[in-house]
Amino acid sequence: MTITLPGPPYKGTFQIRDxxxxxxxxxxxxxxxxxxxxxxTVVQELAALRIxxxxxxxxxxxxxxxxxxLPRAGPTDExxxxxxxxxxxxxxxxxxxxxxxxxxxxxxxxxNLGGVPGDVADAAGTHPTExxxxxxxxxxxxLRKHCVMVCQPHRPREPRQDNIAAIVQG
Numbered sequence: 604m605t606i607t608l609p610g611p612p613y614k615g616t617f618q619i620r621d622x623x624x625x626x627x628x629x630x631x632x633x634x635x636x637x638x639x640x641x642x643x644t645v646v647q648e649l650a651a652l653r654i655x656x657x658x659x660x661x662x663x664x665x666x667x668x669x670x671x672x673l674p675r676a677g678p679t680d681e682x683x684x685x686x687x688x689x690x691x692x693x694x695x696x697x698x699x700x701x702x703x704x705x706x707x708x709x710x711x712x713x714x715n716l717g718g719v720p721g722d723v724a725d726a727a728g729t730h731p732t733e734x735x736x737x738x739x740x741x742x743x744x745x746l747r748k749h750c751v752m753v754c755q756p757h758r759p760r761e762p763r764q765d766n767i768a769a770i771v772q773g
Contacts, residue, residue, distance in 0.1 A: 611635055611674035612751045615646035617653055618665040618689065619718060621697045627664070628697060628717050633751040634668070642668035643678050644658070645749045651683060652745050655738035658687025658694045659719040688735055693721025701729070704748060714746075 605640065612633040616685040620627040632649065644664045653688050662685045669677035699713040701724060723731045 609670045613642040618668045635751045652742040657718045690720040691722040695719045
């Protein structure tokens with residue numbers, strides 16, 4: 604019996620934990636990769652860039668490369684790596700997100716970046732430090748290189764989390 608692997612898009616998922624409250628969340632991206640092996644490599648590259656945006660209070664526990672055509676299939680990697688952004692040491696709650704709207708080729712897709720450092724954004728808006736902005740720019744460049752824009756239908760906004768908006772255009 605021959606197993607035919609599905610084509611793109613693949614999905615990359617990060618599982619992140621707050622080491623103080625022990626609450627966690629996941630972040631997912633659609634990848635334009637040809638198979639599980641390449642997807643896993645890309646997810647690991649994106650994870651290293653994601654860690655640079657997180658304060659040490661937050662830890663990237665696991666990553667996963669998967670494909671929606673094969674539910675629950677795909678490798679999971681245990682990382683347990685703490686964020687490396689030092690900043691001023693303050694953090695927002697884990698459910699406060701920097702909401703990115705990735706745009707390109709007539710498509711757009713949202714991405715919620717959780718674990719926002721306190722010195723990067725507040726109620727007055729975003730005001731990232733040079734160090735965090737440089738790490739963010741690298742992360743966005745990798746998103747543009749490896750990710751697919753997925754046109755998602757509009758869903759009503761749920762008032763469960765605080766959102767700080769940013770737009771990244773490709």
